Amino acid sequence: MDTPQNNGKPGYIEHKEARLASLYEEFYGKIANYAYAKIGDRFEAQDIAGEVFLRALRSLESYKEHGIPMQVWLFKIARNLIVDYYRKAARGRTVPIDNIELADNSNPADEIEKRDDFARVSRVMEQLTDGQREVLELRFLSELTSKEVSIIMGKSDGAVREMQRVAIEKLRHLLGVES
């Protein structure tokens, strides 16, 4: 019978293609946001989000449906593309503030305010560990569940939740968020 379960048999690859296409609407923006937090450039982030789906399509034969959820696999591809981006550009991890692109069609005062806010939060995020920052980027910007984040990071759900709490605690002190 031609079902999604019969890995390698007729119909299975078409099923995976359809599944990938169905994730596009929801995850293009989430992946773009994840990339934006890492590189601070909206245009590059959008390019990376588009490239993730093309790479996924090219590698679809190697994706095993019962391994990890497909959306988690897309973020793993995104991570690799971001590493490639920095390698090619020979840039450091720090987000270059001059590179930050902000929304079009708003007034200049708003733009400056947003740029300052982004720079301030970027500096604060830099003070977190790599793992803490990754948890927050995947949870807040990509809106993945802690279970999904745990798969990407190779940690338990509980460890991710604990890292999340510690990271936000640090973040709120650094941002000066008071009651």
Add this chain to the structure above:
Amino acid sequence: MATEFDKILDKCIDRINGGEDIESCLADYSEHADELRLFLNAMTQTKSTYSFTPSNSAKAEARQRFNNALRERQQRREARQPFSTRFLGWSRVWATAAAVILIAIVGYFGLRPVLFPSDNTPLPSPKGNFVFLISDDANAIGDFTSLTLTISGIGLLPEGSENWIEFEPEVDTADLTLLQGEVSQQIWRGDISAGEYIKVFIYISDVTGELKDEAEAGPVEIKLPSGKLHLSVPFQVSADTVTWFTYDLTVVATGSSQNGPKYILRPVVGESGAVTEQD
């Protein structure tokens, strides 16, 4: 203790990612409200500063490239198949087409529900068992002469499933200024499968607001947390009763006096939900 708080914090982050506001989560965990508020404020501050909405043109271009690549793959796959398979494939296509035409003819004579018992896309029906309505909670709606939403899709998530049931509204625009208090507007009615549903979203493709204030008169920016607004409100649908689900939205002012008014559109979990009654 920390583990319990970690779990509560985690649930609240999921709910905020789903479109709920901080207050609705704090209300459910009042014993941790003070501490939670600090954490969730830090979260939303970081999220709003760091996130952006990709441009429609970039998204559409990327989607086009993806679709082209997908089509090329399918064509290459088809070309690689031996003639006999392709011939059989075409035979199957013709057989399928003939079957579809036959089913369409039979369906025309009233047998559609029997022939399509597992169709996943619900269809509108004036006597359907599910009615979807939009309403508006107070807050900053009084600032507007009109606030019109264009709704391009509705989604429901059945319990225990990862597959959303999605459908397009029959009425795709709603002016929230006309839907205050107990007033609501029906945007879809049809048949959906009986069972428990745990999440609801609406896709909003456009929001246009006109302010009352003469100094600020004209269109104003209204932000959405994302293109679709999620609600985690479990409800039950049964085959022999009608379930009326009201999705309550509210517009909240966020701008400062220096930068002019800004508004955010949010779902209101406390005012949304389903009632069931005999039709």
